[in-house]
Amino acid sequence: MHVFRLRGDFETVDIYSAALFDLGARGLEEKPGEVWAYFPERRELPFPGEWLELPDTDWLEAYKRDLKPVVAGPFVVLAPWHGWSGEEKRILLEPGMAFGTGHHETTRMALEALAERVEPDMRVLDLGTGSGILAIGAAMLGAQAVGVDIDPAVIPQASENAKLNQVKVSFDLGSLDDVEGPFDLVVANLYAELHAYFAPKYRGLFGICGTLILSGILLEREALVREALEASAFALLARRQEGEWVCLIYAA
Ligand code: SAM
Numbered sequence: 689m690h691v692f693r694l695r696g697d698f699e700t701v702d703i704y705s706a707a708l709f710d711l712g713a714r715g716l717e718e719k720p721g722e723v724w725a726y727f728p729e730r731r732e733l734p735f736p737g738e739w740l741e742l743p744d745t746d747w748l749e750a751y752k753r754d755l756k757p758v759v760a761g762p763f764v765v766l767a768p769w770h771g772w773s774g775e776e777k778r779i780l781l782e783p784g785m786a787f788g789t790g791h792h793e794t795t796r797m798a799l800e801a802l803a804e805r806v807e808p809d810m811r812v813l814d815l816g817t818g819s820g821i822l823a824i825g826a827a828m829l830g831a832q833a834v835g836v837d838i839d840p841a842v843i844p845q846a847s848e849n850a851k852l853n854q855v856k857v858s859f860d861l862g863s864l865d866d867v868e869g870p871f872d873l874v875v876a877n878l879y880a881e882l883h884a885y886f887a888p889k890y891r892g893l894f895g896i897c898g899t900l901i902l903s904g905i906l907l908e909r910e911a912l913v914r915e916a917l918e919a920s921a922f923a924l925l926a927r928r929q930e931g932e933w934v935c936l937i938y939a940a
Contacts, residue, residue, distance in 0.1 A: 692725040694737040702932060704735055705792065706879050706904055714785040715751055726751070728785070755783055758790035761800035763825055765790030768852065777828050780852045781819055786842035788819030788877075797928045797935035798877050798903040799825050805899050805937070806831050810872035813893060815864060820846030820857060822875050827855035835859045836867055870895035874940075876902055880909035884916035891920055891940065898940040899925070905934040 692708075694701050698716070701723040705716060711733060713725040730739055757772055758765045764776035767783055781789060788795055802822060806812060808830030814823035817835030819842065826833040827850070835846055835857055843859050850857040860866070864886055874893050876883065883902050890900055900922060905913050907929065913936060914924070922938040929935075 689742045690727045690730045691740040691742055692727060692733060692735075692737050693719075693740055694723045694725065694735060695721065696723060697721075698723060699931070702793075703906065706794070706906075708733075708735075709787045710879070715783075717751060717754060752783060755789065755791075758796065760790055760796040761803035763790075763799055763803065763828075765799075765821065777825075778853075779821060779824055779828070781821060781849050782845070782852060784819065784845045786819040786839075786845045788817075788821040790821060793930035793933040794877050794903040794905075794935070795821060797930055797933065798822055798875050798901055801901045801903075801926070801928060801935055801937050802826055802873075802875055803829065805873060805901070807872075811870070813867055813869075813871045813874045815867075815874060815876035816878045817846050817859060818842055818877075820849045820859060822877065823857045823859070824850055824853050824855055826873070826875070827857050828853065831873070833857045834867065834871075836862045836864075838863050864889050864893070867893070869893045871898060873899045873901070876900075877904045878902075880905045880913050883913045887913075887916035887920040887922070890917075890922070894940040900938040900940055901935065902938070903933075903935040905936065907932050907934050910934045910936070 708725050715726045717724045765779045806829040810831045812826040812831040812833045814835040817837045823833040823835035846859040926937040
């Protein structure tokens with residue numbers, strides 16, 4: 689396993705975390721004074737830091753040992769070996785290489801927003817599904833959920849996670865142009881520039897009306913997304929913020 693070491697802690701490195709995952713990072717771990725980003729192979733990175741080599745087993749063990757349950761709205765996200773006595777709906781995830789363990793603010797806010805908006809039998813699209821966590825959460829709330837992702841590595845993991853949670857979700861390789869609407873609700877935990885680019889296309893995913901949940905937006909780029917969505921006639925219904933991250937909820 690290849691580790692890219694960045695100085696700082698989760699809070700200071702948070703601004704890079706979505707970009708690190710987009711560039712292929714499979715997990716982040718906080719160490720005293722630094723954050724380790726785990727990569728399956730070395731690559732050029734536009735961040736200050738240095739590479740370190742680790743045997744695969746060290747990484748897996750450390751990652752699993754440090755993973756804690758996460759509560760998000762009515763859900764708790766657990767690894768299969770975690771115990772939990774609370775009343776929350778349990779989302780079990782086998783920790784793997786896909787983004788979406790519930791530990792990131794962007795995932796948690798999207799799960800909370802889903803819990804407020806999903807109703808039984810809604811057709812829900814999870815665009816950029818990663819581990820499948822959001823589509824699985826929507827299915828647990830009674831939705832007919834579909835998840836798509838452009839990374840072929842995550843599709844089998846998302847499908848395994850759906851089985852683990854005994855919910856039926858269809859996961860496919862692809863993106864916004866590959867799905868067949870209309871959907872009642874679309875959730876996308878991507879990044880600001882992509883939301884702005886997708887804004888006119890988001891409209892085509894809905895019928896007469898619907899709900900669009902956009903997460904993965906850095907506070908400093910929120911205006912970019914809001915302008916693009918307003919230009920495509922989406923009306924802002926609600927806004928969530930955790931630290932530097934924003935989640936915008938629109939009426940289509
Ligand atoms: N939905 C999960 C969550 O909320 O934790 C994972 C979100 S992760 C930040 C973004 C995911 O979107 C990654 O799995 C990435 O492969 C995928 N992705 C990036 N660009 C995409 C695109 N244009 N279309 C579909 N998926 C995309």
